[in-house]
Amino acid sequence: MKSLLLQIFTWWNSQTLGTRFHTWRKGQRVGEDEFGNVYYQGGTDSEGRTRRWVIYNGYAEASAIPAGWHGWMHHRVDTPPSDENYKPREWQKPFQPNLTGTPYAYRPKGSIANLGERPKVTGDYDAWSPGS
Template identity: 35%
Template sequence: MANLTKLLGLDKFVTLFRTIRDHGGIIGSFKTLYRVDELKSGTLVGEDKYGNRYYENNMHFIGRNRWVIYADKVGLNYDGSQVPPEWFGWLHYKTDLPPHEDPSRPKYKWMMDHQQNMSGTDQAYMPYSTTRPKIEPWRPSQ
């Protein structure tokens, strides 16, 4: 039966319907398409504590077979800096083991929790200067 569907070219439709089903039907597929600009179907590998979900499908090319679906709470404001370092290593093929399966990944109590890049927000880091400015503004006498 599988050879007949491939011979008739129906395997692409089977893949399409499976992808639509994996994204929660037609409405869910449109929501995913709106947020991510792409519909992919794959195996859920894991989820981090921020709500990001990580997928893998080895039927795609290497470099395109691992991806992240960002948490729903960020909406369209997702950014690559929202991926924690342990999952960054898995996404970029530094390791083949996801963080929850990697026994060599150390976790010490002095390690800080991951924080996304806050540039462009009101929480951005702004250094202050302790030196006098070289040019002082002119203030007319009153």
Template identity: 35%
Template sequence: MSTSIIRVLRNLRRVGIKDYFRQLNAIGDTKSGRLVGIDSYGNKFFENTDEDEIFLRTRWVQYKEHYHDVSQIEPGWHGWLGYLVDTPPNALTPNQTSVRSYPAPQVIPTGTGTRNAYVPYSTIKPKISSWSPSIKERV
């Protein structure tokens, strides 16, 4: 919950009653800040640099859909939210944004389904053994 009643009332005045209760339901706190950008999914990203905000809690996202999931955020915006970069993705030039080319994974033959397949074996004595009857002569 918010830290002081003054901060709560100030944020209520800044964001309005509808967004105030939406924030309380979504993130459990009330925040007001400037709109930094909107991604292709329709999520809105905000930042507040006031002194009364908690350290590393100055950036947040307002999801378009009611179901909140981090997988609904683009990678560039995810890095900006996590303070990995200071520049939001919408402020970068096209030559600054790049897509990594990952190397193709090496295929290692495992021999599964052949005689070369790995078969683990136990090196300890089994705790249960089968019963084998022994016949003794009667005297």
């Protein structure tokens, strides 16, 4: 019951009722990634291409789509990673959640959140003052 109420009133929990209905009506399961996200296709979009969508395992976090599936979702490739032996390139980084608001967030030198001292201004900067 709780899951159904979350799907009715929130869009960030897995799928909405509209997505569930569209998946039931026209969806053809294409595959699943290592995070448990399930990918579908079916029907056509406004440009006449096959419509593709994902039902997230948990929160709807677009950056959690691996590189191979991202290419398929955005019509960069026609073959989904589940139909081929897809190996990510060495420069493709694995998913990392948004760390903002956590102890692991990026805090550059001089930030109020960083306890270090602000770096000194170099000689190539002249502060603006009125009348100059």
